[in-house]
Amino acid sequence: MARIAIDHIAIVVSDMEAALGFWQGALGLELQRIESIAAEEVEVAFLETDNAHIELLLPTGDDSGIARYLASKGGGMHHICLAVADIEAAMQRLDDAGIELINERPRQREDGTRYAFVHPKSSGGVLVELYQKT
Amino acid sequence: MARIAIDHIAIVVSDMEAALGFWQGALGLELQRIESIAAEEVEVAFLETDNAHIELLLPTGDDSGIARYLASKGGGMHHICLAVADIEAAMQRLDDAGIELINERPRQREDGTRYAFVHPKSSGGVLVELYQKT
Missing domain, CATH: 3.10.180.10 (2,3-Dihydroxybiphenyl 1,2-Dioxygenase, domain 1)
Structure with a gap:
């Protein structure tokens, strides 16, 4: 898992x-x-x-x-x-499952953390952010 | 805290x-x-x-x-x-602060856990459940 x-x-x-x-x-x-x-x-x-x-x-x-x-x-x-733990792997897994992402690639904050949002239409109306610490 | x-x-x-x-x-x-x-x-x-x-x-x-x-x-x-850790103490603290609770006293589930809900009008529209494990 x-x-x-x-x-x-x-x-x-x-x-x-x-x-x-x-x-x-x-x-x-x-x-x-x-x-x-x-x-x-x-x-x-x-x-x-x-x-x-x-x-x-x-x-x-x-x-x-x-x-x-x-x-x-x-x-x-x-x-x-x-x-x-691995945002690229998580995003690939979502993409493989047909889940729409708002961000096609991880975006980066000033502190180096990377993040991406899942489109709520693919997650039953819940806005989900994925986040990987540096 | x-x-x-x-x-x-x-x-x-x-x-x-x-x-x-x-x-x-x-x-x-x-x-x-x-x-x-x-x-x-x-x-x-x-x-x-x-x-x-x-x-x-x-x-x-x-x-x-x-x-x-x-x-x-x-x-x-x-x-x-x-x-x-202590649902009565948490509820008393909320009550003292003028926060409206949906449940005046903790309710109990079959497994013995106790819970109570805060009224969303006291928490900016967020429904918050307090929960104390047995």
């Missing part, structure tokens, strides 16, 4: 202070950091549980994918990120 | 065979078991990742909460279940 773990669950929020009041204040999760990603017009709060992260995504512009998601669906769960 | 881990992510599906084709067949997650819960009119497939479970929920009647969710929103992520 493939080695796959849940890396994080991403949640779109309309009010970061209220969201942190729930996840950090009331539930007691540890806030690791808050990061503004200008290119994606989003502010991300990274919270830790014992085995995986929760990311709160607040759109900072009106034109991002996250802003459109919030406008059409309201706040809620946005995607699941699965950490895989 | 409270000790909290992600126990599982629950996903509502309209077609169990297609969903297993993705999660088990294409991604390679291990299928632990499939269980029919007559009282809740739902069939549940339990899949394992290295650190948490994924539960696929298929409604088996037209009148369950899961059936109504599927009819109104389509398939997708339904709730996050967080394992806590």
Whole structure:
């Protein structure tokens, strides 16, 4: 079996202070950091549980994918990120099974991690990110 | 900080065979078991990742909460279940913070585990289950 773990669950929020009041204040999760990603017009709060992260995504512009998601669906769960040992192998396996990927090849973040998204129409409406740490 | 881990992510599906084709067949997650819960009119497939479970929920009647969710929103992520060490303490902490709970007291499953749901209006639209193993 493939080695796959849940890396994080991403949640779109309309009010970061209220969201942190729930996840950090009331539930007691540890806030690791808050990061503004200008290119994606989003502010991300990274919270830790014992085995995986929760990311709160607040759109900072009106034109991002996250802003459109919030406008059409309201706040809620946005995607699941699965950490895989070998992202090319995982993507090949999905492709072989006829699963449509949003990214044909892994994209790379500044810290060197690579990622790709599965199209929700191939996964029953769930946006799934695959992720390989450096 | 409270000790909290992600126990599982629950996903509502309209077609169990297609969903297993993705999660088990294409991604390679291990299928632990499939269980029919007559009282809740739902069939549940339990899949394992290295650190948490994924539960696929298929409604088996037209009148369950899961059936109504599927009819109104389509398939997708339904709730996050967080394992806590002390469910009464976690619920008290949420109550003290003004968070609305769907269940005022923990409910108990046949295997003895106890659980309660947070109302999505108190958590930015995310249905959160708290869960304490026996």
